[in-house]
Amino acid sequence: MRVPFLAAVSNHRSSYGAAACLLASLLPLACSAGDESGEAKLSGELAIYESSFKDGASSLHYGLRRPGLPEVTVELAEPVAYAPGASVELAGRFDEKGHFVASSVVRATGEPGLGTSTQALAQPTQTRNVAILLLRPSDQATPAPWVVGKELVANNLFGTASLPDFPAKPQNTDAYYREASYGARALSGNVFDWLTIDPLVDYCDTNALRTAGLAKAAESGIDLSAYQHVGFVVAAGCGNIAGRAELGTPSNPGRYSWYYYEGGSELFIHELGHNFGLQHALVYSCSSGGEAVTIAPVAQCTENPDFPQDVWDPMGIRSFAHFGGYNKMLQGWLAGSNVVTAGPAGGDFTLEPLELASSAPQLLRVPADSSLCPADINPCFYYVEYRQPIGFDGTPQFTNTSMHDGALLRLGGDIDTTGNSLGALTRLPSVHPPIQADTLRVGETFQDPTGLRITTVATPSAGGHQNLVIRVSRASRISATVALSSGQSGATGSYCADVKITNISTTAVNGGWLVRLNLNQSTLSSGWNGTFTSAGGSLYDVTAAAWNATILPGQFTTASFCANKTGASFTPQVAFTTSN
Structure with a gap:
């Protein structure tokens, strides 16, 4: 049995670094023989690729x-921030x-750092x-043309037929x-017609x-030097992967x-979008005390x-939805006047729809407390935007x-003001937990733990x-959740629910609190452990009874009610809360 070269040298730790560098020299890449641990060291430019799976997954x-030299596939245990x-x-x-299975990755000495700013990166018009x-x-x-072919791809990409x-x-x-x-x-x-290549052992090997x-294109007389992007549509499968792209940055x-x-x-x-430096847009699921919440x-x-x-x-x-405001800002498509940042005093902000070309504000940034920021985006902000059924956002x-x-x-x-870094992963929290994708409607308030x-x-x-008017303020020192205690199923009949009011501050709430509820398609029939007052339509205000007006830090009280279903x-849902 033939023993693979690297398998043979792996049994001799003292010579492993030199052997690895021998292989690297054949590639070739900058390499040093390493140290007594037997590890080799390679240096070069980092390439990052994103795979998109048919079920929505990614990796x-x-x-x-180095320019003009063969690329080495690198295996990393964890994603890197570079x-x-x-x-x-x-x-x-x-x-x-x-x-190359890397045990460590460091930025090369002298590699410049990256600056950040609240201003958008200005980008010239580009074709x-x-x-x-x-x-x-x-x-x-050869696939049937209605499955995938030159005409279909050209139509989907450029609208030509x-x-x-x-x-x-x-x-x-x-x-x-x-x-x-x-x-x-x-x-x-251009979309070039089918080129025949020799079969590959692994079609997931994008290198x-x-x-x-590229070799077949050159052999066929296709000059790709004028094209900034080259895509390969392959009449072969790679498991569940639909596509893969080389990640870039807005300026490169x-x-x-x-x-x-x-x-x-x-x-x-x-x-x-990955080529242009955009990363994936995630959902974010949080809980507190075993209950789903918007943020924690x-x-x-x-x-x-x-x-x-x-x-x-x-x-x-993947859809025709407009890129979110953060991604548009990263690309430089939203200029400074389109982006406004709320100060400590808060206030009211009017946003125009994100789909319109405008000089007015379209994206609101609200600084979030560092305790709520994932490690890769600290400091972080709440990005607020408004969509209307305009253009692609109005598709069926x-x-x-x-x-x-x-x-x-x-x-x-x-x-990043330099445009030399990837955009951050954005998170879409649930404004109506546990529903993953929803909007904050008129009269509703999102309140974070601070x-x-x-x-x-x-x-x-x-x-x-x-347009959309958004108010940023510092809320009461309480949070509230509502949970059904009976009548959860069926569109008719009645149900009962408990409203849990928690003091999220470090001092006692003395003298009162208020929780506004939106009963949606139901009407209040009774309430206890609090005073329930109509606030118009399906809205009801719950205020403290005499005995539960004071809530100590970290403690909670409960008010309950029953309602009749009308749909x-x-x-x-909790619309908002206030306290003294």
Whole structure:
């Protein structure tokens, strides 16, 4: 049996570093023999790739490269915070596949740091040239043109059609980027017909696919030098992976992307977004005392970076939704006047719809307490935006959703003014826990554990569209949750519920508190352990009884009520709270 070269040298730790460097010299890459631990050291530029799975999952992959030299696949135990293209030094070992398994990654000496600012990064208008190479392994049949082919891909990407079966598609990737960027970014280019490549052992090996595709293109006389982006649509599968892209930064976009039997507009939007430096848009689930809440200290919250499920941003679930305000700000599409940051005193802020090209505020940043910030985005901000059924955000897939009903709230980091870093992972918390994707409607308030309040005040009409008025304030020192105690099922009959009022401050609440409830499709029939007063429509104010007006720090009291259902959407919600 032939023993792989690296398997043989791995039994001799003292010579491993030298052997690894021998392999690196054949690649070639900068390498030192390492130390007595037997680890080799490599240096070069970090490459980052993002894989998108058909079920919505994702994963990160890394490489190390120098211009014009073969790239080495790098295996990392944990994601790194460095941007694509960063000069790094790796320590580790090669495995039997020739991958470098890194035990440590450090930024190279002298590599500049990154600055941050509240201002958007200004970007000039750009038309990005895109080439798509269709690759068919010689042992695979050419897919039917309505499955994936030159005409279909060109139509989905550029809205061009050359066959009667493919009428021009207005909802294409180029049209999307033109609208989402307010005209700052456009796409042009070509889709080249099927190129036949030799079969590969592993079609998930995107380095091998890129090498084979570029070689076949050159052999066929295709000059790719004028194209800033090159995509490979492959007539072969890679398990559950739909696409993969090289991550870039706003000022230095990635060039390559891969698509497995896929050529849809939404996937092109998503993967090119990675090229432009956008990371995934996640959902954020928090709990307190065993109950779902909108936000909580980091230790009480969970997320799954491998399943980006933000339905309002194509960097979450792939769709035609506009990029979220944070991602638009990162790209420089929202200028300084479009972004306003709330100060310590709070106040009222009017936002225009995110879809419009405007010089007015469209994105509100509210600083969040550091205890609520995930490690990768500390300091962090609540990003508040408003969507209306305009353009791509008015497509049928959003008709029966709450996208346009109120404020969208995300948790995100600061913006790098140099444009040389990836955007942060954004988190979409549940404003109506445990519902994962919803908006903050007029009259509703989000309150975090520090007492910061964000309230949707009104949606006044102006200039032929609606705006959104947001109020930022410091709330009472209590939080409140409502939970059904009976009658949970069925759209008719009655139910009873308990309102739990907790003192979240460090001092006693003396003299009273108030919780406003929205009973939605139900009407109050009785209440106890508090005073229940109608506040108009389905809103009711719950105030303290004499015996529970005082709540000590960290303690809670409970008021209860029963109500009659008038429809299926009867579940009560807390609108806001106040205290003395």
